[in-house]
Amino acid sequence: MIPSAFTFYKPDNIDKAVSLMADFGDEARVIAGGHSLIPVMKQRLTDIKHLIDLSGINEIKGIEITDNQISIGAMTTQVELINNEELFKIAPIIREASLQIADPQVRNLGTIGGNVANGDPANDMPGLMQLLDATYKLSGSNGVRDVKAREFYEGAYFTVREDDEILISISFEAPSGGYAYEKQKRKIGDYATAAAGVILKVENNMCSSASIALTNLSDTPVYCNKAVDIILGKEIDNNILTQVIEACVEQSDPVADQRGPVEFKRYVAGIVIKKALTRAIERT
């Protein structure tokens, strides 16, 4: 459980970090909270020659809220997301989901940037960002660009981020309507057996807006566009809900692991989606 040797850098601004990344190409890796990266380094599952610590870069830390627009620096820790009252007021689902990540020790160090950039389908934040239709700001040697969270993930640990790009912030519009993030796990500190988030608004008895996303039920987070299409503009009844759940489960593609076989995970997916829908509707 000892990583192979690496050189450590701690730049104090994003340009320096980007230029280090450009210099070393795929031999370099940024480290944020280290709670996904260090375990794989210790198991020598990845060979990193140059480690660039982002914790000295203040410009990518903190939460900014202007009107309805929320922007979160990549180096904001999960505990900061939980403790920020302004954020809770305007987007309570962030706290609800963050509290279901790992345990307090992990959340004290783990960052939102590391969580979404990692590309691990088991991470909760990527699913949440599907739900919120967030935008990721990436900075690389070719400048800064925006990528939609819904277009960011390509496969397990594969994203559209270029090797020399660093995620600097995540922004989204404050959601409105009822919300819920439901996660089944084996114990505290475990990734999801299945998790689902729902944000949904009901006006004049009709579902006027909706978003549904899944965590750890495919090799990427799943935005359930088909289910959303089914529910939008409809009056919500059991029949619609059943169709919505079916459409979500249809879009899932889990793999077997120690949490259980595929058949079980798909079944539980249906249950957590149902719970999330029910709670979100209750909160409208």
Added chain:
Amino acid sequence: MDDVKTPSREERKSALSGLGTSRKRVEDARFTQGKGNYVDDIKLKGMLFGDFVRSPVAHARVKNVDTSAALALPGVHAVLTAADLEPLGLHWMPTLAGDKQMVLADGKVLFQGQEVAFVVGDDRYAVADGVSLVEVEYEELPVVTDPFKAELKDAPILREDIADQKEGAHGARRHPNHIFTWEAGEKEETNKVLEEAEVVADEMVYYHRTHPCPLETCGCVASMDKVNGKLTVWGTFQAPHAVRTVASLISSIPEHNIRIISPDIGGGFGNKVGVYPGYVCSIVASIVTGVPIKWVEDRMDNLMATAFARDYWMHGKISATKEGKITGLWCHTTADHGAFDACADPTKFPAGFMNICTGSYDIPVAYLAVDGVYTNKAPGGVAYRCSFRVTEASYFIERMIEVLAQKLGMDSAELRSKNFIKKEQFPYTSALGWEYDSGDYHQAWEKAMTSVNYKQLREDQAKQLQLFKDGKSRKLMGIGLSHFTEIVGAGPVKNCDILGLGMFDACEIRIHPTGSAIARLGTISQGQGHATTFAQILASEIGIPASDITLEEGDTDTAPYGLGTYGSRSTPVAGAATAMAGRKIRAKAQMIAAYLLEVHDDDLEWDVDRFSVKGAPEKFKTMKEIAFASYNQAIPGVEPGLEAVSYYDPPNMTYPNGAYVVVMEIDVDTGVSDIKQVYALDDCGTRINPMIIEGQVHGGLTEALAISMGQEIAYDEQGNVMTGTLMDFFIPTAWETPNYETDYTETPSPHHPIGAKGVGESPNVGGVSAFSNAVHDAFKPFGLTQAHMPHDHWRVWKIAKDLGLHS
């Protein structure tokens, strides 16, 4: 001087903090301040580190081990392979079970994680780099992970070294992958009873493979002093003296030149009883390099390679009359031992005390056979917080009782009650040959049933079932019952030894001139709180306050010989030795007091902390005064000083027992179980320290919860370990741990000097059955008879699915 009050007898007694006191643990001051001294805290001058190259595959021929790249790395000092150990005869080592085990891969690997080469270097970093540079060429062989396939005709032969050996350490072997058959009881008679029985329940009960997983992993620091020829090894040893003797026998270093020290140990649970390749390699490396070598496992090494527990497939048949009187019990167990038989059982018991499987019941006739087999899994089979397979035995009988109750259509609480050994039957000889010392099972059971309001629980359960059937709830309620009888305190030298070392234990006491004392024992605490409780035993025996008694264990140069701490043997054996040594002190003290008081020995009586003259209590000598006198008076016929030693060979085992109840609610759709109530009544005989008992019970119940509800060492078909980290190997946190209600009855052991029986392991033994029975009980109305542990979410979900509860 009216204001000086002579303390009353009761006050003097309570000043001792002796037996029955909830004395605070003296160990905790250092542990809670981070001041413990564990193996990894030991840092010696010039010390190097060692670590293993481990096999990534479960079964392969090792064609070549190329160490050149590793040796070329700066900071790497040596790389040991089997070829280096062979000239010393140390490439293999004996196991505690009479088998032998490779220290480093000798032409072959037999399980994933097996030790292949040992790299020694400046620090852990250099060693880790060295390990990654050792190139091993493997030629993979077919893998056997299923013990039932191990003995097929065309099964790959795992142990080529003994392929032709028809006799093993425990009798005949019928297949190259077969280790032993061990039998107890009456085969013919049992079969006859089963054939003629009115009711027979027949079930396969699997107690899955798991692991003790102490938070501190195994490790050692070996230091060979070439000047004086003395080898010192600090290590996580649950049995330091046995390690010394074994080390001497296999290394030919004279025993007086070996010093084994167990410093603070961060949990053992049986994982630290055996001898591991890491110890041997560290010792050899220290001899080769002339400097101390440290080896400490990481978590994955620990889970993958050092001793696992359980893995017993227990096929049972239990017969009864229509009225529910049990008439016979039959059990055939297939025991998966992994690649080497490295169980840590008393030598004459290759399946440990599995023959306690008649449990708490008066069963007239029984038969047990256990077949041990080799598979491509890690060796071990240790007693994980239990006394040599007692957990397996107890789980087996407590499941069989449930299955029988189901078949009889009888409440299982009533079935138990009907068949308990009665109070007046003790000492009771079981059908499989044990003599149970004492117990009052009916009293305990009734107390438990009343405390949990069993009748009400069953009514609540029926209501919940109705809600479920009416489609108003997706939850079921389960009530898990368990009554266990352990057999602990191994044990009488006449039938208990490990590699020929009798399983007695010892205590040596020295009273200082000012009336305080030091006591040394052959055991070693790993969290049990010996320094606290053994001082209490002594306080009551010799009248010196527990706080004035230092307790030392774990250094073979200073402690008397003993077989160590596991199998709940410390209190029954070393605790007894402590009391007996205390009594020797008291006997001498009486002679000294008689001399000082100028009376005859027989004119004195013991009174809490002093000897006083019979009928004249104002004439007395306190133990403190006597101690001083023993150092400064020339007493005719009495040697100076006040010391004693006792080597205690217990006349019998002790039989702690208890009644546990677990109530849980199970969601049939998610498989999630919510534990509503855990009630644990323990009868451990005389209670030395109620607070420590409660702590032990909480800890053991939490392990039982883990084992039954999720903890396992799982392998895939290629023999890969699927649960190599704490992400997948379940250790409950405070969050998963329910509230525990503890209770007790107190039936002293008649043969133990203070009547104590041992309690540290009871909650693991009794708890697993209670949790597992609760899961089974929830699904009983739908016809479930047996579902194997662990009852994690998906397996519980699968029960519901297979019973058609998801449609």
